[in-house]
Amino acid sequence: MISTPIYSPGDRWFGRINTALLVVFALCALYPIVYVTSLSVSSGDAATSGRVWLWPVEWTLSAHAHVLQDKLFWTSYANTLFYTVVGTLTSLALIIPAAYALSKPRLMGRRWIGFFVAFTMWFNAGMIPFYLNLGDLDLLDSRWGIVIAFAVNAFNIILMRNFFESVSPSFEEAARMDGANDFQILWQVYIPLAKPAIATVAMLCAIARWNGYFWAMVMLRDENKIPLQVFLKKMIVDINLTEEAAGAMATQAYSLETITGAIIVLSMIPVVIVYPMIQKYFTKGVMMGGVKE
């Protein structure tokens, strides 16, 4: 709370309102996580009857156990990890050199190339031509199709380019005097300097891959290739459609709601572990790319 005397009463009220609003926003972000976690460890009966609203009711791990026993859950989990790790590394491998090249005034046609990259942020061919294009390239129903089709994102290139542009040209010139070529300058000078920006872009790519649902659902037919989000949807649909399963649940301690909650909680775990470790880079990186010092 801001309370030092150098602030006017208006400033103090502004601070109080800001704090109150931020608390509300934080609760809005936190509540779904708490709710879904509580749901996943509550009994099926409590969840179905709507008695769970904050804390777990009739504590049980049966929904988690049910999900963890499903072989397809582990397959989809492995798929999601593959799409996230390989997809993010592929994205970085393409985005970083592209951004570095675009940050250099000596690149021939730089303004036009930059324009065409930025153009894709606002306009694209549309969903159906994109799908047909993937089909023509034989990328449908393929793990590599998911990796390649979404490897490059214009926003991330621009974010990275802005960071590279903010690096003093003296570093490049000093390295050039030392005998470094462009690849050595990028690898040994710019990339270490750009860790915050790279962490930011990696995080944005990884989140997009981890949460990727729509195109994975559209592109993949083989259920051994589907990611976690598609598996979640599939499980919900299957449970709804299969009376037998619904009947089975009547005798179990879990329900459709608790299973949904369990899958969401299990899918959140890697993000919850990784995000705090790179959060400092994430916030710093967004600012560094956006503001040219």
Next chain:
Amino acid sequence: MAANVSLRNVAKHFGAVKVVDNISLEIEPGEFVVLVGPSGCGKSTTLRLVAGLEQISDGTISIDNRVVNNLAPKDRGVAMVFQNYALYPHLTVRDNISFGLRLGRMSKADIDAEVTRAASILELGPLLDRRPSDLSGGQRQRVAMGRAIVRNPSVFLFDEPLSNLDAKLRTQMRAEIKRLHSRLRNTVIYVTHDQLEAMTLADRIVVMRGGVIEQMGTPKELFDAPVSSFVAGFMGSPPMNLTPCSVVSNGDATSVTLGGTEKLSLPPAAREAINGTEQLTFGVRPEDIRLQPREGTQPINGLVELVEPLGGESLVHVRVGDDLFVMRAEGRTTVESDRPITLHLDMQRIYLFDRKGGRRVYHDMEATS
């Protein structure tokens, strides 16, 4: 080993803008040459052309009698120290110094030996495992010099290396660079806008203005015999007093009027040199103005506007009509502000410049030799 550097009719254009305009310069092996001039005069661009960081538009640059116009910076046998140090912040001092050697695939033992040699020359031994962020400005500058030394260049290029340091550290580092040059005897091209650095470091100074060389010579030559009012006003601290004056001829006697009221008779040689030119700039160095008359001085009257005590000496600012003169007085001077004062100008050491082109038309060279 030191190399000679030759610039012949070198030009650099950025579009229609001529940043360096047809300059020629011969630098001897082991010579310490300082390029000096105001911002935008083309001195840093000239240095970058020698380094190979900019492509020349016209002319020839040779290093060690070899034309280097199309050679990459690493192949020119030069090393550069940058204004902002350009130390890689993610590397230790050791890795910063050895960066170029590692790129050149030198053996680890040789790299260690080179780093140790540079560290001992620059007294960097205890700092080798620190990162640049843990170093002071002077230490960073020494690391930047270490990075240059290990490359064993024929020519050192310094781009305003002391401009980011405070005054005390600048003096220390200036002496250190001078010592380094005495020890290594490499050819040095050094860019600065600080005339004091130029005077203290250089074997030869090149004064640049508007992309061309205004004058080059030893520090003494530039100080005593500036070819133009620009050079006269640039070299020296405080700089030469320069004021427009009108010439009055009366029979055989010719005098100039300063500040609209004060008349000074010109020596006979000056009379001949100005040869009827009426629009002149009168110049006299602060060192050549005295509080007491001496042989060859002439008096002018003014009002003390400001006294700046510097410890060992004081700078006295005197208003003479519309003009302001600065003179050096002793540190314990009794001169006070807002008091009338008579200044005695050494007429043997005055300068007269053509007001239109700024070229020097008169100075008694024997008086300053």
